[in-house]
Amino acid sequence: MSSEAEMVKESISEAPVAVPKTKSMSIIVTKGSLDWAYPPFILATTAAAMGLPVSMFFTFYGLPLLLKKLDLQVTAAGNPAMKMPMFGAHMGLPNILTAIPGVDAACSTMMKNLIKKKGVASIEDLRELAIEADVRMIGCQMTMDLFEYDKSDMIDGIEVGGAATYIECACQSDINLFI
Amino acid sequence: MADKTLDAKGLNCPLPILKARKALKEVPAGGTLEILATDPGSVADFQAFCRQTGNELVEHSVDGSVYRFIVKHTAA
Numbered sequence: 001m002s003s004e005a006e007m008v009k010e011s012i013s014e015a016p017v018a019v020p021k022t023k024s025m026s027i028i029v030t031k032g033s034l035d036w037a038y039p040p041f042i043l044a045t046t047a048a049a050m051g052l053p054v055s056m057f058f059t060f061y062g063l064p065l066l067l068k069k070l071d072l073q074v075t076a077a078g079n080p081a082m083k084m085p086m087f088g089a090h091m092g093l094p095n096i097l098t099a100i101p102g103v104d105a106a107c108s109t110m111m112k113n114l115i116k117k118k119g120v121a122s123i124e125d126l127r128e129l130a131i132e133a134d135v136r137m138i139g140c141q142m143t144m145d146l147f148e149y150d151k152s153d154m155i156d157g158i159e160v161g162g163a164a165t166y167i168e169c170a171c172q173s174d175i176n177l178f179i
Numbered sequence: 180m181a182d183k184t185l186d187a188k189g190l191n192c193p194l195p196i197l198k199a200r201k202a203l204k205e206v207p208a209g210g211t212l213e214i215l216a217t218d219p220g221s222v223a224d225f226q227a228f229c230r231q232t233g234n235e236l237v238e239h240s241v242d243g244s245v246y247r248f249i250v251k252h253t254a255a
Contacts, residue, residue, distance in 0.1 A: 020231060046193040049200035050231045051254075119218075120191040129197055 023174035024053040028166065029062030030179065034072035034111060034123070035082075037065055040179045041126035047175075048133035055173070056130070057166040059140035062179075063147070066139050066154045070124055073108040084110070131157045138165060181213035181249055182206050188217045188245060195221045196228055199250065203234065206252045211237060214248045221246055 025047050029040045040062075044054045058066050065072075076082050077098035083090035097103055115122065121129075131137065137158045144150070144160065151160060159165075170176045185202045187195040195216045206212050214225070222239070225248045229236040233254040240247045 042193050045197055049193070049197050050228055118191055119189045119194070121194050121197075133200075 022051050024172065025175040025177070026055045026057065026166070026169040026173035027177045027179055029056055029058045029065060030060050032061040032064045032072070034074040034108060036179070037072055037123045038126075040177075041123060041130060043177065043179075044135050045126055045129045045133060048130065048135050052175075053136075054130075054133075055136035055138065055169045057138045057140065057161075057169065059143050059166075063139055063143045063149065065123070065127070066137065066158055067149075068153065068155050072123060073104060074111050075104045076107055077104070084114070127155070131155075136169070138169070140166075182210040184213040184215070186215050187221070188215050190216065191218050192220050192224065196224050199225070199228070203250065203252055208252055210252050212250045212252065214250065216246045216248070217244055219246075221248070225250065 025044070027040045027044055031037075040056060044056050048054050064070075074082075075098055076093035077095050080092065083092045093103070093107070098107075112122075139151075139154060139158050139160045141160050141162050151158075183202055183206050185198055187198055190198070195214065195218055199212065199214050202214075203212050214221075218224075222241075225239070226236060228234070229250060235251040235253045236248060237251050238247075238249040
């Protein structure tokens with residue numbers, strides 16, 4: 001047996017037998033760039049797949065993640081930890097270059113291509129999977145008023161609520177994440 | 180022979196788990212689902228998934244770069 005298979009076999013035999021009590025989770029989504037969209041959607045869909053009831057509250061820059069048509073962007077500006085695999089190394093982009101028109105759009109396209117190439121789900125797919133898995137998706141009413149979005153701009157299957165709606169979600173959830 | 184096979188090769192986290200959950204719904208109680216994946220993270224993930232959901236990870240193996248899992252639908 002290969003050493004990898006032995007490692008897997010060992011760790012499985014250590015697994016406890018009792019099933020843990022199911023917890024619930026709420027996530028506040030406050031950012032809407034391509035990179036920041038991933039953590040909430042991956043956590044929500046995976047938690048739902050593992051049996052947890054999940055709610056997501058989209059506020060401020062997270063609200064546009066509920067728009068019917070998504071065109072998520074990423075920027076290297078002010079993102080010192082953003083280093084992408086290029087030419088066999090990890091490279092960052094100097095802030096000054098991000099001021100050149102078209103550079104951010106190019107970086108966003110490159111990241112989307114990398115995501116596709118590596119078999120990672122798109123945000124659109126993860127969002128659909130979240131709705132299918134009955135993840136409760138709530139749009140922040142105040143943010144909609146503030147940035148002049150209409151419910152008709154958003155995908156179907158979402159609720160609209162305010163801070164008190166979120167607080168109730170949080171009170172009922174074991175795990176509360178602010179992303 | 181598993182009741183159903185899910186080919187999750189080339190898919191990255193969290194897709195193998197998400198697709199497995201969906202596929203498992205179509206497997207009758209006591210039946211088995213075979214999952215093939217290339218994502219190395221899926222090794223720990225399927226164990227965690229089974230522990231958390233109460234399904235049984237009957238078998239696992241790796242053949243080159245392909246991981247194979249057999250999950251028995253034992254959860255309520």
